[in-house]
Amino acid sequence: xxxxxxxxxxxxxxxxxxxxxxxxxxxxxxxxxxxxxxxxxxxxxxxxxxxxxxxxxxxxxxxxxxxxxxxxxxxxxxxxxxxxxxxxxxxxxxxxxxxxxxxxxxxxxxxxxxxxxxxxxxxxxxxxxxxxxxxxxxxxxxxxxxxxxxxxxxxxxxxxxxxxxxxxxxxxxxxxxxxxxxxxxxxxxxxxxxxxxxxxxxxxxxxxxxxxxxx
Amino acid sequence: xxxxxxxxxxxxxxxxxxxxxxxxxxxxxxxxxxxxxxxxxxxxxxxxxxxxxxxxxxxxxxxxxxxxxxxxxxxxxxxxxxxxxxxxxxxxxxxxxxxxxxxxxxxxxxxxxxxxxxxxxxxxxxxxxxxxxxxxxxxxxxxxxxxxxxxxxxxxxxxxxxxxxxxxxxxxxxxxxxxxxxxxxxxxxxxxxxxxxxxxxxxxxxxxxxxxxxx
Numbered sequence: 001x002x003x004x005x006x007x008x009x010x011x012x013x014x015x016x017x018x019x020x021x022x023x024x025x026x027x028x029x030x031x032x033x034x035x036x037x038x039x040x041x042x043x044x045x046x047x048x049x050x051x052x053x054x055x056x057x058x059x060x061x062x063x064x065x066x067x068x069x070x071x072x073x074x075x076x077x078x079x080x081x082x083x084x085x086x087x088x089x090x091x092x093x094x095x096x097x098x099x100x101x102x103x104x105x106x107x108x109x110x111x112x113x114x115x116x117x118x119x120x121x122x123x124x125x126x127x128x129x130x131x132x133x134x135x136x137x138x139x140x141x142x143x144x145x146x147x148x149x150x151x152x153x154x155x156x157x158x159x160x161x162x163x164x165x166x167x168x169x170x171x172x173x174x175x176x177x178x179x180x181x182x183x184x185x186x187x188x189x190x191x192x193x194x195x196x197x198x199x200x201x202x203x204x205x206x207x208x209x210x211x212x213x214x215x
Numbered sequence: 216x217x218x219x220x221x222x223x224x225x226x227x228x229x230x231x232x233x234x235x236x237x238x239x240x241x242x243x244x245x246x247x248x249x250x251x252x253x254x255x256x257x258x259x260x261x262x263x264x265x266x267x268x269x270x271x272x273x274x275x276x277x278x279x280x281x282x283x284x285x286x287x288x289x290x291x292x293x294x295x296x297x298x299x300x301x302x303x304x305x306x307x308x309x310x311x312x313x314x315x316x317x318x319x320x321x322x323x324x325x326x327x328x329x330x331x332x333x334x335x336x337x338x339x340x341x342x343x344x345x346x347x348x349x350x351x352x353x354x355x356x357x358x359x360x361x362x363x364x365x366x367x368x369x370x371x372x373x374x375x376x377x378x379x380x381x382x383x384x385x386x387x388x389x390x391x392x393x394x395x396x397x398x399x400x401x402x403x404x405x406x407x408x409x410x411x412x413x414x415x416x417x418x419x420x421x422x423x424x425x426x427x428x429x430x
Contacts, residue, residue, distance in 0.1 A: 013400035013401075177400060177403055177407055179404045187394075188392055197419060197420075202415035207417075207424070209227075211390070
């Protein structure tokens with residue numbers, strides 16, 4: 001069965017992005033510090049056509065996150081650009097240029113209708129205005145038996161978590177403080193909706209906590 | 216040199232106590248869930264004069280927390296009782312009865328003066344009204360070359376963290392959500408004040424993240 005899987009980097013104080021996210025600073029002030037553990041990895045460098053790089057215990061976690069993924073879901077804020085209705089005169093086509101790193105159909109949850117956007121190398125963006133469950137249903141069909149990756153951001157992830165729709169979640173806990181920004185677990189209730197810690201991979205720079213459904 | 220050491224259990228969403236802390240419910244609603252990993256341990260049961268119990272990877276962490284401790288610091292809220300000036304007609308002498316588990320001089324940070332309280336088995340409580348640094352100084356003298364344990368709660372711990380006065384910190388991360396309550400890292404800034412992750416001990420129920428000063 002197709003699963004909804006989610007991996008995200010979070011600071012010790014619970015933030016998944018720094019404050020003041022903007023077009024110029026999409027991860028917010030200091031937000032890049034959450035991702036420093038991934039940049040030296042060979043598996044990351046390969047994805048971005050760069051040679052060399054390290055192999056360590058985090059390599060497996062990055063590799064796994066991209067395995068068997070047939071579709072991707074993200075929120076409007078993660079797709080980025082501007083708030084409100086889409087500007088068709090000067091369309092925002094995402095942060096990633098002509099060749100985004102998803103290589104799957106991507107479903108963007110938004111309040112505003114827009115025609116699908118097709119880019120290079122298997123990347124397409126479909127804009128879903130019917131909510132989280134509808135986006136998941138469309139993504140699962142598109143995934144054709146493979147899993148669906150939940151890209152973020154925090155708001156959309158919280159919604160899927162509260163609805164109990166996430167089947168696997170990996171929190172890559174980075175032992176730093178961001179002080180402010182976007183919290184992942186904010187008003188998410190007392191219930192992990194059946195998710196249990198099933199594996200911990202610890203390095204000096206990041207601790208990967210993998211949660212899955214029991215049984 | 217005498218160190219200030221701090222160990223606390225924290226939920227995945229960052230809470231170290233549940234909401235609605237009261238005399239009847241000192242850990243707040245659901246707060247007991249943060250400590251379930253410790254109760255089955257032999258090392259914990261022994262401290263409370265109970266036979267039997269488990270030995271697992273968490274045993275070391277509990278054992279370490281009590282080793283080489285010569286004094287303890289806590290906030291007024293952790294000592295408990297009532298807000299405002301001390302009621303000398305009906306004195307509150309802590310949660311722990313005649314024989315508290317500290318067996319060291321304890322320094323309680325409060326806004327209200329009070330005579331020291333001496334209980335059984337090496338337990339005494341001194342009430343410090345001159346602030347965090349003064350309490351630490353008195354505790355270090357009392358510790359006589361041993362370390363000082365910072366008991367909590369969250370507010371006092373945040374204060375010592377912001378001042379850069381904590382030398383070792385172990386966060387026992389419990390993979391559950393509490394949803395609300397007292398957050399440890401709340402407005403603690405972007406700086407761990409020289410503390411770095413130096414060890415992770417992972418079990419299914421709790422992940423112990425130990426921070427210490429580099430060098």
